[in-house]
Amino acid sequence: MFEDLLVVLDGRATSERIVEWIRRLCRTSGSRVRLLVVRDVEGTVWSGAHPVAYASQLEDATRLECLAYLEGVAARLENAGIRVSAEVRFGRPVDAVLEAARDSEARIVALAEPGRGGLRDAMDRLAHELLHRAPIAVLVARARDQRAA
Amino acid sequence: MRVKTLMRTRFATVTEETPLAETGVAFAREQLETIAVVRESTLVGLLRARDVETMGPSTVPSLAAHDWAWSQSSLTVGDAATADFAALDPEASVHDAIRLLVRQDVDAVPVVEGAALVGLVTTRDLLSMLLELLESDGPSGLDHVLVMVDFDESTAATVAAGAALARRHRARLTLLHVLPPPLRSLLAPGVPRGMLDWARRQQRERCLVDLGALVPSESAVEVGRLVVTGDAATAIIGTAARLEVDLIVVGSPMRRRFLGPSLTDELIESAPCPVLVVRPDAKAGISSRSAHARR
Numbered sequence: 050m051f052e053d054l055l056v057v058l059d060g061r062a063t064s065e066r067i068v069e070w071i072r073r074l075c076r077t078s079g080s081r082v083r084l085l086v087v088r089d090v091e092g093t094v095w096s097g098a099h100p101v102a103y104a105s106q107l108e109d110a111t112r113l114e115c116l117a118y119l120e121g122v123a124a125r126l127e128n129a130g131i132r133v134s135a136e137v138r139f140g141r142p143v144d145a146v147l148e149a150a151r152d153s154e155a156r157i158v159a160l161a162e163p164g165r166g167g168l169r170d171a172m173d174r175l176a177h178e179l180l181h182r183a184p185i186a187v188l189v190a191r192a193r194d195q196r197a198a
Numbered sequence: 199m200r201v202k203t204l205m206r207t208r209f210a211t212v213t214e215e216t217p218l219a220e221t222g223v224a225f226a227r228e229q230l231e232t233i234a235v236v237r238e239s240t241l242v243g244l245l246r247a248r249d250v251e252t253m254g255p256s257t258v259p260s261l262a263a264h265d266w267a268w269s270q271s272s273l274t275v276g277d278a279a280t281a282d283f284a285a286l287d288p289e290a291s292v293h294d295a296i297r298l299l300v301r302q303d304v305d306a307v308p309v310v311e312g313a314a315l316v317g318l319v320t321t322r323d324l325l326s327m328l329l330e331l332l333e334s335d336g337p338s339g340l341d342h343v344l345v346m347v348d349f350d351e352s353t354a355a356t357v358a359a360g361a362a363l364a365r366r367h368r369a370r371l372t373l374l375h376v377l378p379p380p381l382r383s384l385l386a387p388g389v390p391r392g393m394l395d396w397a398r399r400q401q402r403e404r405c406l407v408d409l410g411a412l413v414p415s416e417s418a419v420e421v422g423r424l425v426v427t428g429d430a431a432t433a434i435i436g437t438a439a440r441l442e443v444d445l446i447v448v449g450s451p452m453r454r455r456f457l458g459p460s461l462t463d464e465l466i467e468s469a470p471c472p473v474l475v476v477r478p479d480a481k482a483g484i485s486s487r488s489a490h491a492r493r
Binding site for chain 2: 187
């Protein structure tokens with residue numbers, strides 16, 4: 050069960066709180082971890098009737114930016130002997146996460162939520178939706194008021 | 199670290215009289231390319247796979263036809279083994295062993311006391327040691343896992359996940375069941391308090407027995423059992439904080455509260471450590487395709 054994990058990040062330090070827990074959890078298991086960032090679908094930017102930037106161009110730029118970020122996170126896990134891959138998806142977060150989990154055959158989805166109370170933050174909402182929709186195990190850490198890994 | 203703490207003491211050996219054709223079994227069983235040659239228990243040489251190959255029949259098929267029968271019937275280990283080898287003392291350091299393995303370009307070196315063969319140090323053993331050292335330098339694992347047991351359809355998957363984690367991390371596993379607070383006035387008006395307390399104790403004892411039956415004794419996990427009474431979320435969070443657990447494992451779906459947040463949501467909101475929510479059919483993957491996302 051703990052060999053294939055999907056870790057959802059959003060680029061903020063609060064979401065990276067899960068990374069240290071994953072390092073602890075996978076310490077002796079030879080696990081495979083897939084890092085995922087989900088971004089909104091980009092729309093083509095128009096100037097009058099002329100397109101300034103196509104949606105695909107904007108998504109490519111966002112993907113490159115996110116993969117560069119994930120590369121840094123991956124290094125922290127790889128140092129602990131964990132096999133890591135990374136990807137960026139576009140769309141509604143919960144759908145993108147579930148599809149990524151299906152494609153990677155993950156057995157656990159892991160994420161950290163800011164934990165400010167309520168569902169004001171996108172990661173809080175994502176955690177809440179995953180808990181009720183994901184057909185696989187969900188690991189949730191809180192970025193505030195919780196013991197450090 | 200000394201060689202005597204690292205060397206393997208059970209391994210295959212051959213004698214000088216062993217037919218060379220029969221050594222393939224020893225090489226394959228040990229997964230080594232170096233086999234010790236002994237006379238009684240005295241080390242007299244080393245047989246290396248590359249030496250056996252050079253003594254074998256010709257690689258030219260027309261010539262091999264003539265060599266084959268001769269090589270199979272006449273050659274023995276004594277013809278191929280080398281008597282020019284270095285050995286280690288059991289008190290030698292691991293550094294000495296590594297230097298010797300590198301210098302001799304072999305995958306195993308013998309360890310001798312006097313002339314008697316007492317062990318073998320292999321590159322495989324050294325790599326295993328290196329891996330252990332690297333892992334011990336990494337982050338610490340989990341020390342204590344708390345599993346909430348509701349005795350419902352998710353119990354088997356929840357306990358299995360918690361036990362697997364505890365076994366992997368050699369962590370302590372605590373199984374917790376929370377009994378709801380007694381509704382004395384509604385359920386048992388007029389029943390003596392002593393009788394209710396007795397029934398409660400019986401229920402608690404039965405739960406402890408049921409918890410004990412969830413993890414087989416041969417699972418090599420240190421298991422603790424707890425039954426507490428009260429509000430489920432408060433009891434789990436309080437127990438997790440008191441025991442300083444590293445992870446709470448709960449099943450899903452957990453009981454929903456009337457007009458309130460689900461127990462799972464409340465746990466995640468207030469738990470002192472991460473929460474792993476396990477599905478009853480945790481072994482199943484995702485089969486339905488979500489349509490609104492793309493890579």
